[in-house]
Amino acid sequence: xxxxxxxxxxxxxxxxxxxxxxxxxxxxxxxxxxxxxxxxxxxxxxxxxxxxxxxxxxxxxxxxxxxxxxxxxxxxxxxxxxxxxxxxxxxxxxxxxxxxxxxxxxxxxxxxxxxxxxxxxxxxxxxxxxxxxxxxxxxxxxxxxxxxxxxxxxxxxxxxxxxxxxxxxxxxxxxxxxxxxxxxxxxxxxxxxxxxxxxxxxxxxxxxxxxxxxxxxxxxxxxxxxxxxxxxxxxxxxxxxxxxxxxxxxxxxxxxxxxxxxxxxxxxxxxxxxxxxxxxxxxxxxxxxxxxxxxxxxxxxxxxxxxxxxxxxxxxxxxxxxxxxxxxxxxxxxxxxxxxxxxxxxxxxxxxxxxxxxxxxxxxxxxxxxx
Numbered sequence: 037x038x039x040x041x042x043x044x045x046x047x048x049x050x051x052x053x054x055x056x057x058x059x060x061x062x063x064x065x066x067x068x069x070x071x072x073x074x075x076x077x078x079x080x081x082x083x084x085x086x087x088x089x090x091x092x093x094x095x096x097x098x099x100x101x102x103x104x105x106x107x108x109x110x111x112x113x114x115x116x117x118x119x120x121x122x123x124x125x126x127x128x129x130x131x132x133x134x135x136x137x138x139x140x141x142x143x144x145x146x147x148x149x150x151x152x153x154x155x156x157x158x159x160x161x162x163x164x165x166x167x168x169x170x171x172x173x174x175x176x177x178x179x180x181x182x183x184x185x186x187x188x189x190x191x192x193x194x195x196x197x198x199x200x201x202x203x204x205x206x207x208x209x210x211x212x213x214x215x216x217x218x219x220x221x222x223x224x225x226x227x228x229x230x231x232x233x234x235x236x237x238x239x240x241x242x243x244x245x246x247x248x249x250x251x252x253x254x255x256x257x258x259x260x261x262x263x264x265x266x267x268x269x270x271x272x273x274x275x276x277x278x279x280x281x282x283x284x285x286x287x288x289x290x291x292x293x294x295x296x297x298x299x300x301x302x303x304x305x306x307x308x309x310x311x312x313x314x315x316x317x318x319x320x321x322x323x324x325x326x327x328x329x330x331x332x333x334x335x336x337x338x339x340x341x342x343x344x345x346x347x348x349x350x351x352x353x354x355x356x357x358x359x360x361x362x363x364x365x366x367x368x369x370x371x372x373x374x375x376x377x378x379x380x381x382x383x384x385x386x387x388x389x390x391x392x393x394x395x396x397x398x399x400x401x402x403x404x405x406x407x
Contacts, residue, residue, distance in 0.1 A: 038164045040138070047071050047078070047110040048140055048168045054083040054092070055112045055175055060226040060247070061086050061255040064330045066179040070096040071110040072103070072134070079103040085255070091116065093125040097132050105133035112172045114143040114165070117152040126152040129161065136162040140172035144183040178229075178332035181352065187326050191353040192335040192342055193224060194370045198360060201367035202339065216393040217357040219250030221336075224355070226251055228259045229330035234341040235265035244275045245336065259334070262286060262325075264341065266315040268294040272301045286324065288316050318348055343372035346383050349405055354385060356399040 040048075054069030062068075062084050070092035072080035080103065082095025093115055097104050115125035115137070129137060137156055142165055143149045153163045173180055178189035195213045196202050202212065211218065225231055226247035233245065245261050260282045263270055268289045276283050283303045288310035289295075295305045308320035325333060335345060345351050356370075376382060385401035392398075 038166065040164070040167045043076075044110070044138060044167055047073055047108075048112070048138065050078075050081070051092075051110045051112050052140070052168060052171055052175065054081060055172075057254060058084050058086070059175070059254075060223075060251060061257045063087065063227075063229050063257060063332070064179075066113055066176040068092040068111065068113045070112070072096050072100045072107050073110065074100075074103050074107040079107060086257070091125050094128055097128055100132075106135045108136040108138065109134050110138050110167075112140040112168075113176070114139050114141065114149070115152040115156070116143070117148065117155045124152075124155075126155040129156065130159040134161060136164070138167055139163065139165040140167055141165070141169045144176075144180040146183070182331040187322065188229070188328075188330055188333045189352050190333045190335060190345070190350055191224070191228070191355060192337075192345065192351045193221060193355050193357070194342065195221075195357040195359070196370050197363045197367070198358060199362045199364070199367075200370055201363035202370050212361070213357045213359045213396045214394050216250075217359075217396040217398065220393060220398060221357070222247045222249045223251060224334055225259055226256050228332045228334040230262050230325070230328075230333045231259045232262045232264070232333050232335050232337070234337045235263055235267075235269050236338050236340065237336065238263060238265075238270055238274055238276065240338070242275045243336070244279050246279045246281055258282075260284065260330075262333075264316045264321065265289075266310070267291075268298065268305075270298065270303075272297060277301055277303065286316055286321055288314070318344055318350065322350055339369050339372040342370060343374075346371055346403070347373050347375060349403075351403050353388075354401045354403055356401075357393070358397045358399060360395050 051069040051071045055067040058067045065087045068084040070082055071078055080096040080100025082092050084092045093111060115129060117124050117126045156163050181189040197212060231245045246258055247256055258281050261276050263285045265285050265287050268287055268291050270285060285303055285305050286308050288308060298305050308324060309317045311317040384404040386404055388400040388402055390399055
């Protein structure tokens with residue numbers, strides 16, 4: 037077992053801090069940070085700033101210059117060994133003459149895991165792995181999930197009252213929670229590749245679904261917006277079309293005039309299979325999402341869509357923003373799950389954490405999946 041020093045922990049913690057700077061802009065790539073140390077001094081550091089641009093190691097090597105020779109490199113993810121939009125980072129480290137590479141976590145892609153480390157070792161570079169591994173995995177949980185399962189990590193966000201209500205019977209729902217909770221939602225959007233909603237939410241709330249607040253001045257790549265709309269009722273003047281976001285509608289309708297009108301408005305339209313009720317089939321949605329270059333999906337929808345996704349076992353994480361208010365039995369619930377009639381039918385959750393946001397409480401749960 038590799039023993040890491042207190043200095044090793046400090047430098048890797050700095051690399052993780054740098055990696056987090058890319059959490060809103062690197063998608064669908066992972067967040068990666070790199071620190072180069074020589075004779076106890078940091079001589080170079082960097083992070084992956086945007087997909088398609090140089091990786092963290094390249095930025096750090098550029099800053100280190102000739103000081104990289106004989107240095108120790110701390111990097112939060114195994115250096116890549118293959119040619120993509122950028123050259124392999126493992127080769128760049130070898131060419132720079134580094135002495136030791138300490139890695140937080142191995143590449144989760146089963147097809148390439150370990151290859152970067154093997155290339156470094158074959159070149160005579162000492163390689164250690166596993167320092168602050170859990171923190172590195174948590175930072176890139178959606179990327180890891182996609183690499184291991186082939187499916188994006190799906191999070192459902194729900195804002196509700198203390199008695200589990202999300203809107204009044206009239207549909208009025210803005211705003212159940214306070215400003216800090218809404219800021220946190222914007223951060224979640226910014227971290228997501230896609231924000232997915234249903235046409236019912238578009239018609240009721242006309243949301244923008246963009247990330248605008250609470251982002252700390254960091255660079256943001258806006259999430260793509262996906263609307264499930266079985267009969268193409270999305271208005272051409274909907275707010276989502278006015279924000280410059282990439283919008284795609286998944287539908288089972290073959291109404292050509294409606295499709296053409298939406299495309300003219302700048303919206304992508306994808307026709308998928310229908311279920312037995314003539315609605316967009318969620319398995320077809322899952323298949324389409326898995327084929328996209330993305331890792332994470334945030335669901336912001338009403339009770340019908342949230343309940344359907346939950347019952348079909350497609351939600352991985354549930355985030356609830358609970359407000360200190362009571363709306364009563366006539367108000368709308370969070371999950372419409374008509375087939376749940378006994379306790380044995382319930383969806384079981386695993387508590388992850390809690391955070392207070394002014395008067396509201398943020399609760400995070402993993403959704404337990406059947407074996």
